[in-house]
Amino acid sequence: MKRPFPLAVAQLGPIHLRDSKAAVVARLIELLKEAHARHAHFVVFPELALTTFFPRYWMTDEAEIDRYFEASMPNADVQPLFDLARQYGIGFYLGYAELTPERERFNTSIIVDRQGHIVGRYRKVHLPGHDDHKPAAPFQHLEKKYFQVGNEGFKVWDTMDTRMGMCICNDRRWPETFRVMGLQSAEVVVLGYNTPSHNIHWSEPPHLRMFHHLLLLQAHAHENALWVGAAAKCGAEDGFHMIAGSAIVSPTGEVVAQSASEEDELIFHHCDLALGDTFRQHVFNFAKHRRPEHYQLIVDRVGAGKPLG
Ligand code: ING
Numbered sequence: 217m218k219r220p221f222p223l224a225v226a227q228l229g230p231i232h233l234r235d236s237k238a239a240v241v242a243r244l245i246e247l248l249k250e251a252h253a254r255h256a257h258f259v260v261f262p263e264l265a266l267t268t269f270f271p272r273y274w275m276t277d278e279a280e281i282d283r284y285f286e287a288s289m290p291n292a293d294v295q296p297l298f299d300l301a302r303q304y305g306i307g308f309y310l311g312y313a314e315l316t317p318e319r320e321r322f323n324t325s326i327i328v329d330r331q332g333h334i335v336g337r338y339r340k341v342h343l344p345g346h347d348d349h350k351p352a353a354p355f356q357h358l359e360k361k362y363f364q365v366g367n368e369g370f371k372v373w374d375t376m377d378t379r380m381g382m383c384i385c386n387d388r389r390w391p392e393t394f395r396v397m398g399l400q401s402a403e404v405v406v407l408g409y410n411t412p413s414h415n416i417h418w419s420e421p422p423h424l425r426m427f428h429h430l431l432l433l434q435a436h437a438h439e440n441a442l443w444v445g446a447a448a449k450c451g452a453e454d455g456f457h458m459i460a461g462s463a464i465v466s467p468t469g470e471v472v473a474q475s476a477s478e479e480d481e482l483i484f485h486h487c488d489l490a491l492g493d494t495f496r497q498h499v500f501n502f503a504k505h506r507r508p509e510h511y512q513l514i515v516d517r518v519g520a521g522k523p524l525g
Contacts, residue, residue, distance in 0.1 A: 217490060218488045218490055219377070219378075219488060219489035219490045220486060220487070220488060220489075221257060221258070221376075221377075221378060221404065221443070221487040221488070221489050222254070222255055222256045222257050222258075222484070222485075222486050222487070223256060223257070223258055223259075223260075223404070223443065223445050223464060223484070223485055223487045224250075224251040224254060224256035224258070224259040224260070224482055224483065224484045225259070225260045225445045225446065225447045225462050225463070225464055225473070225475075225482070225483050225484075226244070226247035226248070226250075226251065226259050226260065226261050226262075226447055226480075226481075226482050227262070227447055227448050227449075227450065227460060227462035227475045227477075227479075227480065227481045227482070227483070228240075228243065228244075228247075228261070228262050228265060228447070228448070228449040228450070228480055229449075229450060229451040229477075229478060229479035229480050229481075230268075230449075230450070230451040230452055230453040230454075231266075231267060231268045231269075231449065231453060232268060232453055232454050233268050233453075233454055235268070237266050237267070237293040237294075238293060240265070240266055240267070241266070241293055241294055241296060241297055243480055244261060244265065244297050245296060245297055245300055246480065247259070247261075247480060247482050248297065248300055248301060248304065248306065248308070249300075250482040251304075251306055251482060251484070252304045252306060254482070254484045256306060256484060257305075257306060257307065257330060257376060258306065258307040258308065258309075258330075258376060258406075258445075259301075259306055259307075259308045259309075259482075260308070260309045260406045260407070260408065260445040260446070260447040261308060261309060261310045261311065261408060261447055262311055262408035262409065262410065262447045262448055262449035263311035263323070263325070263384050263385045263407075263408035263409050263410050263447075263449065264311050264312060264313060264323065264408075264410055264449065265310055265311050265312060265408060265449060266286070266293070266294070266312050266313075267284045267313065268453045268454065269410040269412075269449065269453060269456070269458065270284045270313075270362070271345065271356065271357055271358040271359045271361070271362055271363075272355040272356055272357065272358075272412070272453075272456055273355075273356060273358075274349045274351075274356050274358065281362060282315060284313050285313040285314065285315035285321060286312050286313060286314060286315065287315045287317075289312065289314070289324075289326060289334070290334075294310070294312075297310075298328065298332055299332075301328065301332060302331065302332030305330045305331075306330060307327065307328055307329045307330045307375070307376055308327075308328050309325055309326070309327055309328075309382055309406040309407075309408065309445075309447075310325060310326055310328070311323070311324070311325040311384060311408040312324055312325070312326075313362075313363075314339070320364055321362060321363055321364060322339040322340065322363055322364055322366060322367075323339070323340035323343070323359060323363045323366075323384055323385075324337060324338065324339050324340070324366075324384075325337070325338050325340075325382055325383075325384055325407075325408060326338075327373060327375065327380060327382055327406070329375050329376055330376055335373050335375045336371060336373040336375070336380075336382065337368065338366065338368065338370070338371070338382045338383065338384065339364075339366030339367060339368050340359075340363065340365075340366050340383075340384040340385070340386070340387065341365060341366040341369070341370065341383075341387060341393070342386045342387045342389070342390055342393070343359040343360050343363055343365060343386070344357060344359055344360075344385075344386040345357030345358060345359045345360055346358065346360055346361075347360040347361040348361075350416070353416045354414065354416060355412070355414075355416070355456050357412070357416070359386075369396075370383065370387075370393060370396045370397050371397075371400070372397050372400035372401065372402040378403045378404055378489055379400070379401050379402050379403050379404070380402065380403070380404045380405070380406065381397035381400065381402040381404070381405045381406075382405060382406050382407060383397075383405065383407045384407055384408060384409070385407065385408065385409035385410060385411065386409075387407065388407055388409065388429075388432050388433060388436065388446070389428075389432055391435075391436060391439075392514065393436070394436035394437075394439070394440045394442065395439075395440060397440070397442075398439075398440030398441070398442065398500075398502070399502065402440070402442060403441075403442065403443065403489050403492050404442065404443045404444075404445070404487070404489070405436075405437075405440075405442050405443075405444050405445075406444070406445045406446075406447075407444070407445070407446050407447070408446070408447045408448075408449070409429075409446060409447070409448055409449075410448070410449045410450075410458055411425060411429060411448070411450075411458055411459045412456065412457070412458050412459075413425055413457040413458060413459050414457065425459050426459055426461050429446075429459060429461050430461060430463065430471060433446055433463060433465045433471075434465055434469040434470070434471065435469065437465040437466065437467060437469055438467060438468065438469030438495070439500060440500065441467045441492040441493075441495035441496045441500045442465075442467055442492065443464070443465070443466060443467060443487045443489070443491075443492065444463075444464070444465040445463075445464050445465075446461075446462060446463050446464075446465075447462050448460050448461060448462045448475070450462075450478045451478035451479060460475050460477065460478045461474065461475065462474065462475040462481070462483055463475070463483070464483060464484075464485045464487070466487075466491060467491050467492040467495050468491070468495075472485045472487075473485045
């Protein structure tokens with residue numbers, strides 16, 4: 217029996233240093249209106265969806281850094297988005313930089329349900345990049361400097377008649393992310409990402425950024441019988457380019473919707489949650505087929521070590 221979950225993914229084009237949060241929220245609202253027109257029940261916005269990807273810049277002044285963070289959620293800047301989403305009865309995922317009252321800083325996302333309640337919060341676990349200044353590099357990638365490692369793990373929430381998990385950007389490169397949510401019986405995982413096109417460590421062929429992005433979404437969706445919705449913030453932010461490729465991926469591993477631009481763009485799919493059931497009952501029936509007694513290294517070791525043989 218079909219279990220419909222009309223899902224939209226709202227891709228954002230560039231957010232420049234000069235763009236105000238109010239101007240960005242107005243763009244998010246336009247995308248929300250389009251999601252409403254498509255009769256979506258949920259829409260995924262990107263990682264750090266309210267500001268430019270500021271970890272590309274070396275900053276030392278605390279007040280300057282704080283400008284990119286939200287001290288409360290919701291707040292005056294984003295309230296119009298929350299209000300309209302509740303009016304439409306559309307839930308959403310939103311990525312933003314979180315500053316806690318104790319002045320901890322996280323790369324954070326939330327799931328808001330169709331009644332406008334924040335049902336879940338996630339703080340990014342896999343922080344890529346570096347924490348030192350690399351003046352010779354064309355841009356920095358200072359997530360390890362500006363954010364602390366997420367301290368709330370990977371959770372899954374019973375909400376909107378499904379079980380939904382979430383993660384952020386680099387998390388999608390690590391199989392453990394999706395397996396831990398699959399083991400909590402997730403049916404849908406949503407995420408946002410900001411992925412620079414240029415690799416500062418070696419001269420990587422450009423096509424590989426998009427190839428790896430889609431390869432990982434498709435593999436992790438299929439091996440955990442998940443629907444995956446991934447929203448890019450993309451295009452050239454003050455000249456620094458990030459890939460697009462926003463996508464909705466089925467538990468079969470097939471990309472069923474993908475963005476065609478590097479601008480604000482909504483993609484949509486009438487997901488049927490029942491499609492994951494057959495994979496969970498058969499080929500990826502974890503209880504029947506997994507052998508954790510042989511996986512101990514995955515937890516015991518951080519880095520690669522000596523062979524066991
Ligand atoms: N961005 C990138 C990502 O994981 C990256 C960083 C790109 C790491 C390519 C490795 C290879 O998509 C964020 N924000 O995590």
